[in-house]
Amino acid sequence: MLRRRRPPCERVGADEFVVRLSDDERQVLTMMLGDLDAMVALADDPSSMPVPQMTRLFPPAFTDHDGDNAERDDEYQRLMRSELVASKRAGFKVVAEAIAAAAGGDCRVDTAGLTAFMQSLNSLRLVLGSVLGITDDGAAEAADDRVDATPEHQLFAWSGWMLEWVVSALSSSDG
Secondary structure (H helix, E strand, O other): OOOOOOOOEEEEEOOEEEEOOOHHHHHHHHHHHHHHHHHHHHHOOOOOOOOHHHHHHOOOOOOOOOOHHHHHHHHHHHHHHHHHHHHHHHHHHHHHHHHHHHOOOOEEEOHHHHHHHHHHHHHHHHHHHHHHOOOOHHHHHHHHHOOOOOHHHHHHHHHHHHHHHHHHHHHOOOO
16 A cells, blocks of 8 residues: 555644645545435436435434424425535535645645535445445444455545644644
8 A cells, every 4th residue: 555654634734734645546536426416406306216325415404304304304395405415515525626736746625625525425435335335333343344345445444534634733733
């Protein structure tokens, strides 16, 4: 595995962060977020068939589906789905624009931009987890141990690793 001299993501100023991605990482992340954006766009179309892998991106607001809660959750989804879809898609766009603006170099973003990276990586990881049948932390650890099994496992492990760096950078002080 390629070793990096510098962290893949770090704070470099009061409201400035750098995200370091290899050419391959930029290419795969751009492609995956584009695919994810297309899937999320369908989630806002009532005439489209639900995509099971998207369920974790739009979890129920009320998990007890007996009686009133089922109706309350349906109402929540009806009222909030478009806003949730728009928010996710806006985040994917911010990340894609940051990667494109870097033109092969390091991505420099502010807190809002790095938050978009965090949310986008988390969305990607949730969908990949659904594809891989991951339902809890134990299954996620097992999947991380099988990174050589498939490209999906490798991407799941990488996205979790990158997500940790992004969260760490967001949590750090500026010196």
